[in-house]
Amino acid sequence: MTKRYAPATERNRESILQVLREYLPEQGTVLEIAAGTGQHAAFFSRHLEPRFWLPTDMGAASLASIDSWREEVSSSNLLRSRELDVRDAVWPVEHALPAPISAVVNINMVHISPWECCTALFSGAARLLPSYGVVFMYGPFKCEGQHTAASNARFDSQLRSENPEWGVRDLEAVTDVAIACGFERRAAIEMPANNLSLVYGRTAGDAANASRPDAG
Ligand SMILES: C[S@@+](CC[C@H](N)C(=O)[O-])C[C@H]1O[C@@H](n2cnc3c(N)ncnc32)[C@H](O)[C@@H]1O
Secondary structure, three states: OOOOOOHHHHHHHHHHHHHHHHHOOOOOEEEEEOOOOOHHHHHHHHHOOOOEEEEEEOOHHHHHHHHHHHHHHOOOOEOOOEEOOOOOOOOOOOOOOOOOEEEEEEEOOHHHOOHHHHHHHHHHHHHHOOOOOEEEEEEOEEEOOEOOOHHHHHHHHHHHHHOOOOOOEEHHHHHHHHHHOOEEEEEEEEEHHHEEEEEEEEOHHHHHHOOOHHHO
16 A cells, blocks of 8 residues: 555644745745655645645655655645655755745654754755745754653653654754754744744845755
8 A cells, every 4th residue: 555644644734734824935846855644745735825845755655655645636736756865965856846946844854863864954955945945844842952741751762762863852953953054943833732833044144145946
């Protein structure tokens, strides 16, 4: 069976959609890193037209699942999935897009991957996004080194026992990486089930130097 199903996506998608509506640029292509099953892509693309939605992930099984959700919804703005490991030095996603990439969306990845994936996320976004570009992240985060809920602390221990390189990340550490890559935090929004939505935009100085995807 190629089509995968993650129940959590149906619980969090409405509240995430509200934040995306508020913060995503109104046009362009949204690049989703770590799209997982493809359920979010199928849902968000339907609700966020006229933006295009480009779902990516690692491995054939994920891509097959994303594309089988895509076939089911048949939204004309939902693009075929592409393979992308966020750590790739070049993200092979800019070619043959109907509109330049205006946002990078990353949901529930940085705690289930090594820390280098978080740094790679912002380096890649810095390479790709125009001055008005936005990075959106969602998941559990610690604030000032403290878990925001006992359930997040338990989840963190479980993740670390599964893989010592995984774990719930510090909001401030993520923001430090963002700043080092030329972004500033625009919002940190409390979400249901002790998660946060984080929104980063380019800092003014960096925005002036940002290479525009349509600048050739
Ligand atoms: C918990 S799932 C989240 C999937 C989806 N965003 C969601 O919320 O349902 C974590 C995802 O991160 C992806 N992932 C892990 N490491 C990655 C990497 N280096 N580059 C791209 N995706 C990665 C996995 O393949 C998986 O699909």
